[in-house]
Amino acid sequence: MAIQYEQMMFSFGLDQPQNVQKGEPIELLPLHEYDVVVVHISAGKDSMGSFFQLIKNGVDLSKVELWHQAVDGHGEEHQEFWDWPCTEPYIEAVGKKFGVPVYYQWRRGGLYGELMRENSYTGDVFYKEGEQTICLPTTKGTLSTRRKFPAQSADLRIRWCSSYKVDSAKRTLGNNPRMSGTLEHRKKILWVTGERRAEGGNRANYLEKELHGSTSRRRLVHHWRPVIDMKQADIFALFREFKIMPHPAYYLGFGRVSCMGCIFSTAHQWAAYQYIAPERVARFAEVEKEIDHTIDVKLSILEKVAIGSVSKVLPIGDPLLPRWVSLALSRSFSVDDLVMEDFIMPAGAFRGCEGGSP
């Protein structure tokens, strides 16, 4: 249900009806009227597709910034557990190629820190502004213990990984002075995310354009989902058009890319992880034992690996497979790696939503 807009009495100063409520459909401003365009980029195809759509709509790239919520923390705080090693370097390469800055937000200790949390508060939020790292301390809540994997559920209250990730961006938006204007001149922000209805679940009900909950008297935030009704094939066509290589995990046969070892990974996908990165699977298995809780309600990670079939995911016969594996597991990814003059359609482009969140 829409939340009543806190300040119904002041004018938007724009062509919006004054009774627009948060979570209600809106018309966007002409793109050039926004002061900042924040594109949320996971490195997955839909967030990249949103970025391409903005460019095709003539966005001024000098106003665009790519925001990435780092699931394993960032900088000195980084500890590899849940993310594909190449994801951050891939995003950096996208930023360099298109001349747009990349900004990171994360929680102390990343998803792993939250998973292992014991008798403490949930981790502080951090964000990067230039060379500076700013901490937004956790001030609410109670001391508690997590030590449970996120539930494999559409309910974000128990599938805590997704909300934990997204909240770091929302808190940054609400607290970063750069994202606020004045009472006379509100900062106009376009907040762009890459959900698609075809991926199912709650996305079917998402609006394409709505007033974002962080709108205030000093900040107008319009939320746009530019690929909401696009098909998977249309998204990969954009990569071909822009001559950009999709995230390497698509070339390993994954149809959805976000965390490596997503809680929704199928047995075949766990078998594929075991094939390309056995040490990562071993780490998950150790943690399952340590906290006495498995990701899957029925099977342990190692039991899933045992019943999975590598060839149901990895394109075993692809002569370029060693290159895709090496790119996916590398912490460096150059602009040369990113640009694909002769586009190769990834094996994952022919897979559905298997192994992704509902």
Ligand code: SF4
């Ligand atoms: S990709 Fe999977 S594990 Fe990562 S935040 Fe989303 S649902 Fe959780």
